[in-house]
Amino acid sequence: MRPFVVIVGPTAVGKSALGLDLARAVRGEIISGDSVQVYRKLDIGSAKTPPGEREGVPHHLFDFLDPREPYSAAQFQEAASRLISEIQARDHVPILVGGTGLYVRSLLDPYRFSEKGSGAIRQKWLSFLAQEGKEALHRALAERDPLTAARLHVNDRVRVIRALEVFELTGRPLSGTRTASDKVYAPLAPNTIYIGLEAPREILYRRIDERCAEMIREGLVEETADLLHSGYSRELKPLQSLGYRHVLWYLRGLATLPEALRLMQRDTRHFAKRQFTWFRRDPRITWYDISxxxxxxxxADVICTCRALETRVE
Incomplete structure (x- = not known):
């Protein structure tokens, strides 16, 4: 059996570049573990690897959904599990690259997503939001699931509505459906190589600030405006993700472009800190400090591990 490589870490640390180099060295195929890169038309803000750099390396779960279409961790789990088997059957190496922690753990641990979505319930809470406002929506969650409400910011309307949806579907708070499985780190399959990239905070934050500024220079404002001109609502979940929501503030006149960039950099740094906290709890990861x-x-280390594992497994 061919190895299965997982590359994780905070945003801007260099996961995609390592994944590409590794794929070219070991006949690998990339599986994106990013919840925004699945969407077409959201290229710059999701930091997709440009097509020219991807040449010769198959990419999966990448750039295939319309921004209006919902996508869940359960859907990712099902699709990625199938892809891993198909790639290994071709005698290639599946390489999962991503920073969406739940996506990664759904493939490595006994996660069961029993709470299927409900469009009717979701629409009910969207209507409630439109009529009563985000503060009332957050209070509604606090009455039903105070632990999740304390964790979610009042502006995180997508996740607040999702938590309310789960409560209505299951009768249980979202905070209670994940707690047990979050604490279980199953032994890795013998062919799995699980590595993480990290960097000292000052280095990572500088890389994040530079990446955000580069996104603006590369046309993130124009990309976001084109989405709006194409009829996509600014309320769509992908357009509330990092970068896009900040540019929307600028386009709506709520912030100057320098202010929007500063807030984008700040929020991306906060996001990277949460990513690192999530992954750092996992004792199975072999960490590499890029400094x-x-x-x-x-x-070279990962290639060597792949070669040794192939020999041992075969």
Missing amino acids: RFSPNRIL
């Missing part, structure tokens, strides 16, 4: 190990050294 101490060069990209070539990390790549």
